[in-house]
Amino acid sequence: MRLFTAAVPPPEVLDHLAAVLDGVDNVDWVPRNSWHITLGYYGEEDPETRVPWVRSQAKGLVAPTVSLSDAGNFGKTLWMGVSAVDSSFAALGAALEWNAHRPWHPHLTIGHGEVLDLPYSGPQWTIEEIVLLGADRRYEYTVVDRLRFAD
Template identity: 75%
Template sequence: MRLFTAAVPPPDVADHLAAALAGIGKVDWVPRDSWHITLGYYGEDDPGTRVPWVREQVKGLVAPTVSLTDAGNFGHTVWMGVSAVDSSFQDLGTALRWNDRHDWHPHLTVGHGEPIELPYSGPQWTVDEVLLLGAGRRYVYTVLDRLRFAA
């Protein structure tokens, strides 16, 4: 099973983004219930090994505050950028990276198609948990573990 860690925007943030995307055509939209910001990607991996590793990596980190920003693209992948209020989001991303396969460019994939022009500034929210997700099929994810930040 392909595994990755992610942060999921809360419903009010997703509602705000969905309203901004409404009416934009020529994009094959990602289902809203699959929206997430990938924090670390681990490829084919064993959940029994990855769960304790992720728990150890997140231990002691501070819950970051973020917001979604302007649209961008990687080829035909359309995404929204992520803006962090302080360094705690970068610390989280650094802690959860594995093998440094790619530069980390935090984003939320919203669709596939031609690039779109969308200046956007979404509401801020605090990432209160990290999810370890398993991917079987495209946009079908299974929550394998939830790691809540200490209050």
């Protein structure tokens, strides 16, 4: 199972983004129930090994406040950027990143298609929970573990 940690925006943030994206054509959209910000990607791994590592890495971190921002792309992959309101988001990313060969570029993948010029500034929210997700198929995720910052 491919594993990764993620932050899932609250429904009101997703509603705001969906309203802005409504009417944008020529995009193969990622299903909304799969929208998330990847914090760390671990590849094929045993969840029993990764769960304690994530819990250990996240211990003592502060819940960051973020917002979604302007659209961007990696080739044909379209995404919304993540703007950190405070430095705790960078600390979270540094703690949970595993693949040292790629710099961490926080984003929320929204679809695939031609470059999308979409200025955007979404509402702020505090990430209160990290989820460890498992994926056997694209955009079909299973929650393996949940970690609230208050825990």
